[in-house]
Amino acid sequence: MIVCPILSGSSGNATYVESGSTRLLVDAGGAGRCIETNLRKIGVDPSSLTCLLATHEHDDHIRGLGVLSRRYNLPIYASVGVWDFLIRSARIGEISKRFIKPFLSVKGDVLDLGDIKATYFATAHDECDSVGYVFDDGKSKFGLATDLGHVTPRVRGSLLGCDAVLLESNYDYQSLIKGPYPYPLKQRILSPTGHLDNEDAGKFVAELVRSGVKYIFLGHLSENNNTERLAYDTVSRVLRESGIEPQTTCKIYMTKRYEPSRKLEF
Ligand SMILES: [Zn+2]
Numbered sequence: 223m224i225v226c227p228i229l230s231g232s233s234g235n236a237t238y239v240e241s242g243s244t245r246l247l248v249d250a251g252g253a254g255r256c257i258e259t260n261l262r263k264i265g266v267d268p269s270s271l272t273c274l275l276a277t278h279e280h281d282d283h284i285r286g287l288g289v290l291s292r293r294y295n296l297p298i299y300a301s302v303g304v305w306d307f308l309i310r311s312a313r314i315g316e317i318s319k320r321f322i323k324p325f326l327s328v329k330g331d332v333l334d335l336g337d338i339k340a341t342y343f344a345t346a347h348d349e350c351d352s353v354g355y356v357f358d359d360g361k362s363k364f365g366l367a368t369d370l371g372h373v374t375p376r377v378r379g380s381l382l383g384c385d386a387v388l389l390e391s392n393y394d395y396q397s398l399i400k401g402p403y404p405y406p407l408k409q410r411i412l413s414p415t416g417h418l419d420n421e422d423a424g425k426f427v428a429e430l431v432r433s434g435v436k437y438i439f440l441g442h443l444s445e446n447n448n449t450e451r452l453a454y455d456t457v458s459r460v461l462r463e464s465g466i467e468p469q470t471t472c473k474i475y476m477t478k479r480y481e482p483s484r485k486l487e488f
């Protein structure tokens with residue numbers, strides 16, 4: 223399996239996943255042109271994509287979905303709640319009926335995407351019908367969970383035992399508390415249905431490493447309340463406190479905001 227986050231952060235998210243003849247993007251939260259450019263930078267022709275999946279309806283995850291679907295005839299998989307929003311709001315423009323692929327987030331079924339099977343699981347995030355995914359090609363498993371206020375048993379059960387995981391490490395607690403955000407926004411981010419901070423991400427990364435996860439991407443960093451350094455240092459410290467030396471049994475990669483991150487093959 224090949225995995226590469228090509229956009230990551232509160233400014234926009236898209237992650238490329240490939241195995242055999244299946245080539246997909248999880249989220250397309252950037253301008254169509256920008257996503258095409260970043261795919262080409264990692265040697266992927268955008269016209270070779272086979273499908274798109276969305277985690278939820280926030281703009282930093284859906285901005286380029288419509289353009290890419292229309293340009294390359296791509297089906298879009300998303301939960302019923304997300305599709306309901308997309309159709310009502312017309313946020314991503316007109317999508318051909320045959321490309322609308324809704325699923326029930328509470329059901330946690332398997333999507334057959336060709337050489338990759340995707341399992342989705344509900345995440346706790348605002349009022350959204352949001353999900354994370356586990357991609358399985360029969361040899362390797364890659365799990366992705368961004369935009370989650372806390373790690374639910376469902377999220378934990380889905381991601382433990384994967385080979386690689388992209389996990390949100392959204393904000394540094396002190397930076398958020400002392401920062402300029404208005405109080406209601408701070409409350410929203412801090413809530414159990416907001417975002418995961420560096421400390422909680424670190425604690426879950428320790429669980430993931432103990433379950434056998436070999437590669438971690440730390441992603442969806444806040445532009446105002448976090449830095450790559452803060453996220454990496456906090457997660458590394460929490461790992462050491464749990465008796466795990468970072469970068470030994472598990473490699474930790476930071477994701478880039480506007481550029482492709484590491485292209486991982488495993
Ligand atoms: Zn987001």
Ligand SMILES: [Zn+2]
Binds near residue numbers: 278280347369
């Ligand atoms: Zn969100």
